[in-house]
Amino acid sequence: MALFPSPSLLLLLLFFHFLRGNAAKCHPDDEAGLLGFKSGITEDPSGILTSWKAGTDCCTWNGITCLVGNRVTALSLYAQTDNPNSYLTGSISPSLSKLRYLDGIYFHNLQNITGLFPKLLFNLPRLLFVYIENCKLYGRLPANIDRLSQLDALSLEGNLFSGPIPASISKLTHLTQLNLGGNLFSGQIPLGISQLKNLTMLRLDRSLLLGKIPDFFSSFPVLAILSLSYNGFSGEIPPSISALAPQLIYLELDHNKLTGKIPDFLGRFKALDTLNLSWNGFSGVVPKSFSNLTKIFNLDLSHNDLVDPFPEMYVKGIESLDLSYNHFHLGKIPTWVTSSSIIYSLKLAGCGLKFKLDDWKPSQTYFYDYIDISDNEISGSPVGLLNSTDYLVGFWAARNQLKFNMENLIFPKEQTLKYLDLSRNLISGKIPSSVSGLQKLNVSYNHLCGQIPASKFSAEAFFGNDCLCGSPLPACKI
Ligand SMILES: *[C@@H]1O[C@H](CO)[C@@H](O)[C@H](O)[C@H]1NC(C)=O
Ligand SMILES: *[C@@H]1O[C@H](CO)[C@@H](O)[C@H](O)[C@H]1NC(C)=O
Ligand SMILES: *[C@@H]1O[C@H](CO)[C@@H](O)[C@H](O)[C@H]1NC(C)=O
Ligand SMILES: *[C@@H]1O[C@H](CO)[C@@H](O)[C@H](O)[C@H]1NC(C)=O
Ligand SMILES: *[C@@H]1O[C@H](CO)[C@@H](O)[C@H](O)[C@H]1NC(C)=O
Ligand SMILES: *[C@@H]1O[C@H](CO)[C@@H](O)[C@H](O)[C@H]1NC(C)=O
Secondary structure: OOOOOOHHHHHHHHHHHHHHHHHHOOOHHHHHHHHHHHHOEEEOOOOOOOOOOOOOOHHHOOOEEEEEOOEEEEEEEEOOOOOHHHOEEEEOOHHHHHOOOOOEEEEEOOEEEEEOOOHHHHHOOOOOEEEEEOOEEEEOOOOOHHHHOOOOEEEOOOOEEEEOOOHHHHHOOOOOEEEOOOOEEEEOOOHHHHHOOOOOEEEOOOOEEEEEOOOOHHHOOOOOEEEOOOOEEEEOOOHHHHHHOOOOOEEEOOOOEEEEEOOHHHHHOOOOOEEEOOOOEEEEEOOHHHHHOOOOOEEEOOOOEEEOOOOOOOOOOOOEEEOOOOEOOOEOOOHHHHOOOOOOEEEOOOOOEOOEHHHOOOOOOOOOOEEEOOOOOOEEOOHHHHHHOOOOOEEEOOOOEEOOEHHHOOOOOOOOOOEEEOOOOOOEEOOOHHHHHOOEEEOOOOEEEEEOOOOOOOHHHOOOOOEEEOOOOOOOOO
């Protein structure tokens, strides 16, 4: 009777065996696929793949996630941009197609991973998320990229892909994110992208795209992030962008060849957080409707041909503002800027500012990192301002009428200052020794005098003063 274990005990034993087997080892296909990938990596100086050892459970390896039993579902490998030692060198082995349950590939900053578009992706039926960013893949995207029609997100940002964006991308209708930024794509934006109605993010920035921006934006009811920066787009902002008013958060069209007026309708973009139209050929006035952009945090309209008057804004607090190098005559720094309690970057170079710097009393200076007020007619002294900042990193005030004794200059409390340009002003006195801690300095064309403190700056930084002497200028006469 007790010779054989009862059937239920047998089941229990089997069950435990199954559990243990499960925990001890990933599926052999997945292990083989991953080891195949590893053998395609020729250099791994920081040991990202050190834990990838045959015979150990691949679900425990660095970068591996198993969510369906013992099957690998995600592969995430990251390197630090600032640490070249953490890059991987090699190519993406086709053996990854053995990972039948893979739903996400996340490669970031692997920098030295090269090769053509990995067609093995076509053989992964469950794949939903592809992020192969900042690697060195090159060549054209395959014309049959629509074989990835199940994808939810595709990012190939920061590679070397070239040629046109294939028209068949229009078949990837489940996409919520499409990021092809930072490549060498050329030609126009395929109109078929308007089929991707579920996009929340569309980034085609930093490539060689040109032509007009298609007027197809009424097709994107949930688009929140749109970046077309750093391309060769020309023509005007298409009217259909107005359809994005309820939900758009980021709009970046900077560094193109766009012309015409900034459309009134942008003032209706209630959710807009960042608007970057810099380095284009926009002309005319900034629409009055901008006063309704009460939530804008980052506004960059610099390097265009915009003219006065600049509208009064009712923004709750701007974080970064750049209006430099248009044709504005602002006179004073606007009160909606001075009163911002969160501003960290203020750039109003060449904005027709004409006031005494001592009179400018920003309501907060704690967060300020950057202030650029070059090329204006600002008089007085920055001593009080710099003394009141805690963490200022850069102060540019070249080509103004600042008149003060440089010996009185007190650097920001936390010694964060790296860039200081006070060239072409009316500054007198000696250069304080505290400048030696800066990365960049320019005090040329002022009325400075006396011995230059020991520093690494070239003579150019000191040219055109009354009587500066000592290295890198000729020695002082004692
Ligand atoms: C990246 O690849 C280049 C060329 O193959 C090589 O010279 C360089 O050492 C590699 N960098 C790293 C960090 O492996
Ligand atoms: C778009 O998103 C909606 C809501 O999430 C979803 O029901 C629909 O199936 C999606 N369409 C496509 C083509 O994926
Ligand atoms: C701001 O928005 C309100 C409400 O939508 C509107 O009535 C007003 O005309 C707008 N202001 C400007 C200057 O466009
Ligand atoms: C606008 O784009 C320029 C160039 O990419 C960048 O330096 C700047 O920070 C951007 N401005 C904002 C407000 O994001
Ligand atoms: C610099 O700031 C300190 C503390 O806020 C203040 O006591 C001092 O008078 C200021 N010095 C100058 C020259 O503004
Ligand atoms: C210093 O400033 C002068 C005048 O603004 C400019 O011409 C020169 O190029 C600058 N030099 C450096 C090294 O930045």
